[in-house]
Amino acid sequence: MLVLAFLTVYPMAMLLYGSLHSTPPGMAGEYNFDGYASLATAENLQALINTAALSLVKTVLSLALAILLAWIVARTDTPGRGVLEILITLPFFIPPILTATAWAMLGNAQVGTINLAWRWLTGTDGTLVDVYSYGGIVWHMMQYSTPFIFLFVVDAFRAMDPSLEESSRMSGATRWQTFWRITFGLMLPVTTSAFILSFIRGMESFESAVFFGTPVGIKVLTTQIFDMITQRAQPDYQGATAMGFATMALMFLLLVLQSRLLRGRSFTTVTGKAYAPSVTRLGGLRWVTFSICVLFFALAVALPVGQLILSSFFQFFGFYQLDMLTFEHYRSVWENREFWTAFGNTLLLGFLGATATMILGGIVAYITTRTAWHGRRLIDILAWLPWMMPGMVLGIGFLWGFATLPHEIPIYGTLWALLLAYVALGTPVAVRVTSGAYAQIARDIEECSRVHGANWWQTMGRILVALAWPAFAVGWVLIFFGIMRELSASILLYVPDTTVLSVVMLKLWNSGKPETVSVIGLVMLAMVLLFRWVQLRFIKRRISTL
């Protein structure tokens, strides 16, 4: 609890001070509510409405699509689903700025590839798509939230005892009724967690809105916060932190709602009885489901990633002339010493951070789902805090928190500062992933283990962790790649020796080298493919031994 409090409450306390004080920590000022009062403007209200609407639409669409894709991959005999499972998660791991650039080239109204093709095919001057719009923002956000939710729910589908569904069918329910009442019903803890995590992330999304919304005047909360912090002569930290807390309060209401929805219901599907995960035979329909997966892959992966691959071999992004073919971008990454330092630091932080976060998340989830301890709700809330505060505000909280620690505590200016921030940022995902998995495991298996003489640690290792292993693996990968992409806290906490990949990518982007950033993005993608392949092989071996 102390660890959790240090990681979450401490930076939040610094931010709360910032929101209630006319100046940031360390400067003379006075306590007041000016920050909160300044939020009550028509512009901010419009930004709030935009943010909530965009996030809701993208989350609902992503959830529906992700559940469909997860069901296809985990519970049907759709051809090639093993490969599809890896491919449809790829967009989540690509830095958003790269897919945004790719989509800006594909879908701009004037000379976007899609519109040029449309005009050539139809002989008209019309515009088929325009990514600089509400639709463009939603579509770009969906490319991250669909694989994110998919990763959350796919293993829950896989771990479900099909006898429950069979019983439903035997009792006369239709395939749809069975899916809705049994399959979807039992998945509620996982789906609601994924929905809320994704909705909150949507409320805090920045890249999609700033890239596709700002040019057409669409404002959201994060662009307003960004404006307060970086776009004014005198940064308004009081207003920005107050807006962060206001957002957090709204998010908190959602959590209460989820808690009410799940209260008093059982979602156990993994029991002591033997079962074999089965697949639904779709017959000819399996080619329809195959086509759905391929279509998603083509739109969300092949198009933007194809642009990235193509661009990495040309002198300029989007200029595909033979005389501009080059390997220069690969060479420049290979010879960039700072890149390799950052790559090493990021891998180290990724491995340590993801592992530590999953351990912490596993413990927190155990306390909140498997014990009757009085403080468990408080722990659950503490673990949520970093997810509810917009990243760019939380980054400031870490900076204020770590820099003002006594100098005898060697955190600021070291890798520890980054590691602790990453653990704090990843903990909500770790807790949600593992608590969703724990909720599916019957308590009688644990009791059985104890009755047969196993101690608590043995029961934890051989029962709970072993059965929740697929969820642990998914959580680890999500957090690992979250660390690889994290910028808001990194830019405020790194020092030259502890530079990380996201900072190097920002530097390259700002110096007009998007092609080099593409190469780094492709390196990250290659790592994802490797990790996911190893992970899925591992999970399948574990499941086959259960």
Next chain:
Amino acid sequence: MRRRKVLGLLAAAPAIAASAQTGDWNKVVEAAKKEGKLLIYTASIGSVFHKKVINAFEAKYGIKVDLLEARASEVRERVRVEQAAGRFLGDLHHNGSTTTGLMQRDGNFQPRGEVPNTRNIEAPYEADAFKIPAEVISYCLMVNKNLVKPADEPKSWKDILDPKWAGKILSDDYRALGGGAVFFVVMQNAFGREFHEKLAAQKPSFSRDLQNSERRTARGEYPIYLPFNLQDLNNLKGLPIKAIVPAEGRPYVRFDISMLKNAPHPNAACLFMNHYLEPEQQLVFANAGYNPVIKGVIEKTIDEIRPLLATKAMGTTDPARQDEMLALAKEIYK
């Protein structure tokens, strides 16, 4: 041990700074070499030219230079909170003149001591007791040569108000700190509010992703982009674009270097400031498209850049009026 060393350095800092102020430059150079390293906080993210100048310094004096790069407001907040917490880590601060001015007001710097090369600085740029001008970002227009015929190229800033460019201008945002805000202030000072009201009627499209905006214009999404950072011209060599400095001149913004309060390596910092103002180093920036701040450099600049740099400096921002101007921009460009 490290803490004792840092405290020792802190205690010695005023004395070292004093030695830098005696005018005995050789002593400063020797003391700088003994210090052996330097940490620079810069808002110039990913600048290869900055690194060239640093490499030359490291090679010449054997002093290792570390760079901490972040956006202007992030650099400012890091310095502020570090100093408030008694952590004096950085030696030099390199940032735009607006942020530098505000930090100077807040007491984040210490007097820089004597820097001999300041005598070569040319007007309108000038040094003061805390800072030296470093390099100058100049802004102009960028056109797509495939979409804008030579006869149609804007010759004056007022030419962009021609109705034929309505809906065809991509621009950095005037309502946020940066090149767009510099452009807004300079045009406001030169032509008044009427210019902006007419430009707003042209419905320019705003984006804060400068490099991407330049690429979008080069790809043909828009025929005109403004304000174009001249130093990006080299990055775009080979694309169908052209930089145009209108007859009235170029808006500009100066970058400054200042010595951070209680800098651990004040002599190395002083030496670096002097190195930055050497003609060879200023030529690195000039060839890259930055205006140099010392005399006799533009003449030696490469042919394709020289005529653009040798244009009239039209004006820059006033830190004291920055927020007022941002508010006015918000009012006009809704």
